[in-house]
Amino acid sequence: MANNVPEEYKEQVEMVGSKIRKRRLAKGWSAAQLADKAGYTEGYILYIENAQRIPSLKTLIDIAKAFEIKLQTLLR
Numbered sequence: 001m002a003n004n005v006p007e008e009y010k011e012q013v014e015m016v017g018s019k020i021r022k023r024r025l026a027k028g029w030s031a032a033q034l035a036d037k038a039g040y041t042e043g044y045i046l047y048i049e050n051a052q053r054i055p056s057l058k059t060l061i062d063i064a065k066a067f068e069i070k071l072q073t074l075l076r
Contacts, residue, residue, distance in 0.1 A: 005054055014051040016060070019074060021049040023067055037066035 005013050024034045031049070032042040039062055047053040048063075055063070064074040 005051055009054060010051060013054055016055065016075065017049040017051045020063060023074065027067070034063070034066055038062045
Protein backbone atom coordinates (compact mmCIF):
# COMPACT_ATOMS: atom_id res chain seq x y z
CA MET A 1 0.00 0.00 0.00
CA ALA A 2 1.26 3.46 -0.84
CA ASN A 3 2.38 5.84 1.85
CA ASN A 4 -0.31 8.51 2.32
CA VAL A 5 1.72 10.86 4.53
CA PRO A 6 2.73 14.14 2.87
CA GLU A 7 6.45 14.82 3.15
CA GLU A 8 5.93 17.99 5.22
CA TYR A 9 4.30 15.90 8.00
CA LYS A 10 6.61 12.89 7.84
CA GLU A 11 8.87 13.83 10.79
CA GLN A 12 5.98 14.43 13.19
CA VAL A 13 4.11 11.32 12.08
CA GLU A 14 7.27 9.24 12.57
CA MET A 15 7.65 10.67 16.08
CA VAL A 16 4.07 9.75 17.01
CA GLY A 17 4.40 6.25 15.57
CA SER A 18 7.67 5.72 17.41
CA LYS A 19 6.16 6.78 20.74
CA ILE A 20 3.25 4.38 20.26
CA ARG A 21 5.55 1.49 19.31
CA LYS A 22 7.90 2.12 22.26
CA ARG A 23 5.03 2.21 24.74
CA ARG A 24 3.44 -0.90 23.23
CA LEU A 25 6.70 -2.84 23.41
CA ALA A 26 7.36 -1.62 26.96
CA LYS A 27 4.02 -3.17 27.92
CA GLY A 28 4.98 -6.39 26.17
CA TRP A 29 2.02 -6.13 23.81
CA SER A 30 1.86 -7.24 20.22
CA ALA A 31 0.38 -4.88 17.64
CA ALA A 32 -2.65 -7.17 17.60
CA GLN A 33 -3.12 -6.75 21.35
CA LEU A 34 -2.96 -2.96 21.12
CA ALA A 35 -5.34 -3.03 18.16
CA ASP A 36 -7.83 -5.14 20.11
CA LYS A 37 -7.67 -2.87 23.17
CA ALA A 38 -7.96 0.33 21.10
CA GLY A 39 -10.63 -0.94 18.68
CA TYR A 40 -8.62 -0.90 15.45
CA THR A 41 -7.05 -3.48 13.18
CA GLU A 42 -3.52 -4.70 13.66
CA GLY A 43 -2.68 -3.45 10.18
CA TYR A 44 -3.84 0.07 10.99
CA ILE A 45 -1.79 0.15 14.20
CA LEU A 46 1.26 -0.96 12.22
CA TYR A 47 0.61 1.70 9.57
CA ILE A 48 0.57 4.33 12.32
CA GLU A 49 3.71 2.97 13.98
CA ASN A 50 5.50 2.89 10.62
CA ALA A 51 4.40 6.44 9.74
CA GLN A 52 2.33 5.29 6.79
CA ARG A 53 -0.90 6.88 8.03
CA ILE A 54 -1.73 10.06 9.93
CA PRO A 55 -3.92 9.02 12.85
CA SER A 56 -6.92 11.15 13.72
CA LEU A 57 -7.25 12.79 17.11
CA LYS A 58 -9.91 10.19 17.98
CA THR A 59 -7.53 7.37 17.08
CA LEU A 60 -4.78 8.84 19.26
CA ILE A 61 -7.21 9.23 22.16
CA ASP A 62 -8.37 5.61 21.72
CA ILE A 63 -4.76 4.40 21.71
CA ALA A 64 -3.97 6.45 24.83
CA LYS A 65 -7.04 4.96 26.55
CA ALA A 66 -5.85 1.48 25.62
CA PHE A 67 -2.58 2.29 27.41
CA GLU A 68 -4.62 3.75 30.31
CA ILE A 69 -2.87 7.12 29.99
CA LYS A 70 -3.80 10.62 28.90
CA LEU A 71 -3.15 11.73 25.35
CA GLN A 72 -0.66 14.31 26.61
CA THR A 73 1.38 11.52 28.21
CA LEU A 74 1.38 9.51 25.01
CA LEU A 75 2.69 12.45 23.00
CA ARG A 76 5.42 13.51 25.46
